[in-house]
Each structure stands twice: as C-alpha cells, then as structure tokens.
Amino acid sequence: MKSTLSGEKRTKRALTIVFAVIAVVYVLPIVIVLMNSFKANSYVNTETFALPNAASFVGVDNYVKGMTFGNYPFWKSALFSLFITLTSSALILICTSMAAWYISRVGSLFSKIVYYLCVFSMVVPFQMVMFTLSKTADVLKLNTPWTIPVIYLGFGAGLAVFMFTGFVKGLPLEIEEAAAIDGCGPIRTYFSVVFPMLRPTMISVGVLEIMWVWNDYLLPYLVLDRTKYMTIPIHIQYLKGSYGTVDLGATMALIMLSIVPVIVFYLTCQKYIIKGVAAGAVKG
Amino acid sequence: MTRKRKNDGAALNSPLIRRPIKHCFALFLLPTFAAFCIGFLYPFAKGIFLSFCKFKLTKDWTWVGFSNYVKAFQDNSFAHAFWYTALFAVVSLLLINILAFAVAYALTRGIRGTNLFRTVFFMPNLIGGIVLGYIWSMIFDGILSRYGTSILLNSTYGFWGLIILMCWQQIGYMMIIYIAGLQAVSEDMLEAAKIDGASGWKSLWHITIPNMMPSFTICTFLTLTNSFKLFDQNLALTNGRPFIQSGGETIKTTEMLALNIVNAFYANNTNRGVGQAKAVIFFILVAAIGLIQLRATRSREVQQ
Numbered sequence: 001m002k003s004t005l006s007g008e009k010r011t012k013r014a015l016t017i018v019f020a021v022i023a024v025v026y027v028l029p030i031v032i033v034l035m036n037s038f039k040a041n042s043y044v045n046t047e048t049f050a051l052p053n054a055a056s057f058v059g060v061d062n063y064v065k066g067m068t069f070g071n072y073p074f075w076k077s078a079l080f081s082l083f084i085t086l087t088s089s090a091l092i093l094i095c096t097s098m099a100a101w102y103i104s105r106v107g108s109l110f111s112k113i114v115y116y117l118c119v120f121s122m123v124v125p126f127q128m129v130m131f132t133l134s135k136t137a138d139v140l141k142l143n144t145p146w147t148i149p150v151i152y153l154g155f156g157a158g159l160a161v162f163m164f165t166g167f168v169k170g171l172p173l174e175i176e177e178a179a180a181i182d183g184c185g186p187i188r189t190y191f192s193v194v195f196p197m198l199r200p201t202m203i204s205v206g207v208l209e210i211m212w213v214w215n216d217y218l219l220p221y222l223v224l225d226r227t228k229y230m231t232i233p234i235h236i237q238y239l240k241g242s243y244g245t246v247d248l249g250a251t252m253a254l255i256m257l258s259i260v261p262v263i264v265f266y267l268t269c270q271k272y273i274i275k276g277v278a279a280g281a282v283k284g
Numbered sequence: 285m286t287r288k289r290k291n292d293g294a295a296l297n298s299p300l301i302r303r304p305i306k307h308c309f310a311l312f313l314l315p316t317f318a319a320f321c322i323g324f325l326y327p328f329a330k331g332i333f334l335s336f337c338k339f340k341l342t343k344d345w346t347w348v349g350f351s352n353y354v355k356a357f358q359d360n361s362f363a364h365a366f367w368y369t370a371l372f373a374v375v376s377l378l379l380i381n382i383l384a385f386a387v388a389y390a391l392t393r394g395i396r397g398t399n400l401f402r403t404v405f406f407m408p409n410l411i412g413g414i415v416l417g418y419i420w421s422m423i424f425d426g427i428l429s430r431y432g433t434s435i436l437l438n439s440t441y442g443f444w445g446l447i448i449l450m451c452w453q454q455i456g457y458m459m460i461i462y463i464a465g466l467q468a469v470s471e472d473m474l475e476a477a478k479i480d481g482a483s484g485w486k487s488l489w490h491i492t493i494p495n496m497m498p499s500f501t502i503c504t505f506l507t508l509t510n511s512f513k514l515f516d517q518n519l520a521l522t523n524g525r526p527f528i529q530s531g532g533e534t535i536k537t538t539e540m541l542a543l544n545i546v547n548a549f550y551a552n553n554t555n556r557g558v559g560q561a562k563a564v565i566f567f568i569l570v571a572a573i574g575l576i577q578l579r580a581t582r583s584r585e586v587q588q
Binding site for chain 1: 300301305306307308309311315320321323327328330331341390391394395396400402403406407409410412413414415418420425427460513516542546559560563574
C-alpha cells in the first residue's frame with residue numbers, strides 16, 4: 001500500500017515537471033516576440049531565437065519607429081480599437097438583453113420569429129453577408145468608428161439574444177410579478193429587478209463580445225474607410241501586406257503593444273473569461 | 285379600473301407582465317431588431333439574390349440564373365480550397381482534441397501548479413488571428429531560413445505550420461471544456477470501479493470517457509466549424525502561398541475556403557456573382573455542420 005502511494009506521488013511530481021516544461025514552451029512564442037521587438041530589423045530573421053546582444057540591440061527604437069510606421073499613427077488605431085470594442089460590447093449587452101427579456105416574456109408570434117432568426121444567424125458565416133453588408137453600411141453611413149457599433153449589434157445579435165433568452169427563461173416570474181404589483185412599469189422592472197439578475201450572463205456574453213470585436217479583422221476592414229480609420233488588426237495586416245520590405249523589428253514592437261493589453265485583461269479577469277468562454281461554448 | 289385588475293388577477297400568471305412589456309416594443313425589441321435587419325437580414329437576403337446575378341456593385345446587377353453556381357463548381361481553385369480545408373479540419377480535429385483531452389485529464393489528477401498551467405494554456409486563445417499569424421510566421425521563418433527556405437515556399441510547411449498555430453491557440457480552449465466534463469463525472473462510480481479492481485486505464489476507458497460524451501460532441505463540432513471558418517490565421521500566415529500554375533490557372537496551394545471566397549470577391553472586379561455563389565455554398569456547408577451540432581446537443585438534453 002505504501003509503495004503504491006509513493007508511486008502515485010512520483011508520477012504526480014513527474015507530471016508537474018513535464019507540464020512545467022510544456023508551459024515554458026507555450027509562452028515561448030510571446031517571449032520571442034518580446035526579444036525581437038528590441039532587435040534591429042536585419043537581425044530578426046537571421047537570429048530569431050538569440051537574445052538581443054550588443055550588435056542587434058536597439059533599445060526602444062522599434063517602439064518609437066512603430067508608432068508612426070505605415071503613414072498612420074499606431075496610437076490612433078489602438079484608440080479606435082478600444083472605442084469600437086467598448087461601445088459595441090456595451091450596446092450589444094444592453095440592447096440584446098432587453099430584446100431577450102421582451103422575447104421570453106411576451107412570446108408573440110413575431111417575437112418567436114425574431115428569436116429563431118437570431119438562432120439561425122449564428123450558423124451563417126461572415127463571408128456570406130460581407131459584401132452586401134459593407135455596401136449597406138456605406139449607404140446608411142454606418143462606416144465610421146462612431147456608427148460601426150450598430151453593425152456589430154446587428155451581426156452579433158444572434159449569439160447574445162440566444163444566450164440571454166436561455167437565461168431569462170430560467171428566472172422566476174414571481175419576482176417580476178411582485179415588482180409589477182408594487183407599481184413598477186416594465187422599464188423600471190427591467191432596470192432595477194431583471195438587469196441585476198442577469199449579471200452572470202452579462203459577464204459571459206460581455207467577455208465573448210469583447211474578444212470577438214477586439215480581434216475582428218474582416219468586418220472593420222470591409223466596413224470602415226481605411227484611409228481614415230484603422231483598428232489594431234487592420235494596422236498590423238496593413239504593415240505586413242503593403243510593404244515589400246517590412247521592418248520586422250518595428251512590426252514585432254507593434255505586435256507586442258497589441259498583445260500586452262490582452263494579457264493584462266486576461267490576467268485581471270481570468271476567472272470570468274474562462275467561465276464566460278466555457279459557457280458560450282456549451283450554449284453556442 | 286377595478287374590472288381590469290380582476291381580469292389580471294384571474295389569469296395572474298404572465299399577463300401582469302406581458303401586457304405592459306408589449307406596449308414597450310419600441311424600447312425593448314425594436315433597436316435590436318432594426319440593427320439585426322441592417323446587419324444581418326437584409327444583407328443575407330440580398331446576398332442570396334445576388335448569387336443568381338452578374339454584378340460588380342450591388343446596384344448594377346443582371347439576372348443570370350444558376351450560371352454563377354456552375355462556374356463556382358467548375359473553379360479548380362475552389363475545389364482545391366475545399367479539399368485542403370477538409371483535410372485541415374480532420375487533422376486539426378484529431379490533434380487538438382486528443383491533446384486537449386490528455387492535458388485536461390492530467391490537470392484533473394490534482395498535480396501541483398494546476399491553476400498556473402491552466403492559465404498559461406488558455407492564454408493564446410485571446411490573441412487575435414492576424415497577430416497570431418505574424419507571430420508564427422516570424423518563428424517558422426526564423427527556423428526555416430537556416431535551411432534556406434521559408435514557410436511561403438513550401439505548401440507542406442504551410443499546412444503543418446497552420447496546424448501547429450491552431451493547436452497552440454485552441455488546445456487551451458478545448459481543455460477548459462474537457463476539464464468541466466471531467467469534473468462532472470461522478471466520483472462514486474470511479475470509486476466503485478476502483479474497489480472492483482479496475483485499473484486507471486480501464487476506468488478511464490469504460491467510465492470516464494463514456495460519461496463525458498457531451499464534452500466530446502461540443503469540442504468536435506467547435507474544432508470542425510473553427511477550421512471551416514478559418515480566415516485570419518490563414519491570411520496572416522501564408523495568404524495562400526506558394527502559388528502554382530496548373531492548366532493556365534493559378535492555384536493558391538494553402539488557401540482555405542473562407543480566404544478563397546474573399547479573394548474571389550475582391551480580386552475579380554468584373555463579376556462578383558461567382559464569389560457570392562461560393563459564399564452561399566460555403567454558408568450551406570457551415571450551416572449543415574452547425575445544425576447537426578444543434579441536433580446533437582438538443583437530443584442529449586432530452587436524455588439527461
């Protein structure tokens with residue numbers, strides 16, 4: 001008995017060591033990007049895996065250069081990315097949760113049709129609508145960072161409405177009835193009674209939408225006027241795509257700048273992110 | 285006033301809530317519905333319509349019937365992209381799920397540092413496809429340039445490069461779902477098996493795995509649809525390179541379906557109808573996978 005126990009302990013210790021090695025390998029790509037963001041351009045391709053040395057080290061030059069690289073200031077792309085992500089996610093959360101409450105409490109034929117159309121939209125790939133969507137956005141002047149959240153609300157409504165409706169159906173009706181008897185109108189019932197109860201689903205949906213919008217490339221690329229507005233993914237793709245000789249050092253610096261906020265966001269809200277993503281996967 | 289209240293009392297259940305909300309349609313449902321029409325319904329319907337037309341811009345269309353579909357099916361690059369995507373989907377499905385399950389299984393054995401490992405493995409999932417593509421293209425080229433080649437020069441490297449990238453990105457995600465599944469397997473059953481003398485492998489094979497079939501279904505379909513819809517990573521890593529000439533046509537050897545469709549739209553300015561027809565075919569393919577998944581999840585819910 002004693003020997004099997006210690007055997008189990010030994011396997012566990014071995015597993016810890018194996019996983020520690022794998023974990024190091026796992027973060028290595030990001031460490032390599034960090035290393036290369038401090039190297040001069042010509043060394044990135046030839047000495048990719050070497051630490052920056054006296055010859056290749058250029059300090060923060062790449063970061064300074066990257067800021068104005070490609071005729072468009074990077075901080076502007078970053079701000080547009082941030083703005084579009086926050087406004088779109090907030091708009092989706094508020095509008096679709098209200099819609100989901102309406103759908104599950106009214107249950108009319110029209111609201112059922114809207115619900116099934118939303119579920120249907122979840123299986124439609126973006127390529128199906130991309131051309132007509134970008135033309136529609138142009139016509140309706142929804143092609144600026146200030147108005148693109150409407151497009152995100154429209155194309156992203158499906159999953160959000162689906163998840164919220166699933167959750168609202170499980171909420172006890174008695175609480176809302178009590179609020180109604182106490183004299184709350186639907187608006188007050190929603191905002192002071194239902195909204196607080198939706199918190200867990202708000203977090204799940206919020207995490208999914210933030211990750212989607214922040215990383216999205218094709219939708220903003222097709223919808224926005226690229227000479228005036230860029231987001232981080234568009235900016236990085238533009239650097240690589242349109243330059244014959246890319247400054248790899250500066251590109252690595254920009255990639256680092258675009259990963260850091262994501263990693264900070266992840267490490268601070270890790271619990272919610274993992275939960276939200278798992279919930280979205282199971283339901284979606 | 286009093287009569288109305290009485291009526292409500294008679295059917296207390298939802299009219300108390302239903303009727304007032306119904307009056308607030310404009311506030312609750314209309315914003316989402318209007319945006320949904322702009323962002324999905326109208327473009328979708330128009331997309332279906334335009335797939336039967338020859339057009340350059342959405343305004344100047346002429347009806348051509350099924351000829352766009354015929355052209356799409358005759359297009360060798362489209363067929364190549366389909367088979368390439370299918371092969372990619374199968375290989376990544378097997379690799380990602382086997383590795384993710386193995387990691388999840390090991391991380392539920394109560395080894396030290398489990399939380400740290402979980403955090404690390406999940407992290408790449410949050411990085412966007414374009415950025416991921418460039419990170420890995422730098423790494424692969426850093427290795428391959430020593431042998432005088434590049435990921436853009438050899439389609440085999442391009443294929444396995446994309447597989448490695450997708451494994452790196454998705455194993456953590458699937459691992460989370462498998463961990464949730466593993467934690468739901470009843471401890472009593474495993475203990476009973478242990479008392480009956482079942483070895484670790486035996487109880488894994490006969491108890492754990494059959495009891496977490498739902499997780500396998502979800503992950504299988506997720507990896508499948510992710511592979512079929514893959515675009516950003518494909519664009520950023522190889523963008524279809526290397527190109528080969530075959531019968532007067534240029535075949536982009538590492539181009540997947542989504543990228544093929546985008547290229548059909550924006551490289552061909554005379555008739556975008558073929559691109560739209562390809563998009564409809566693509567939609568039917570992806571929707572079919574999605575609907576089978578929905579069915580599988582539904583029927584399982586009934587069983588439980």
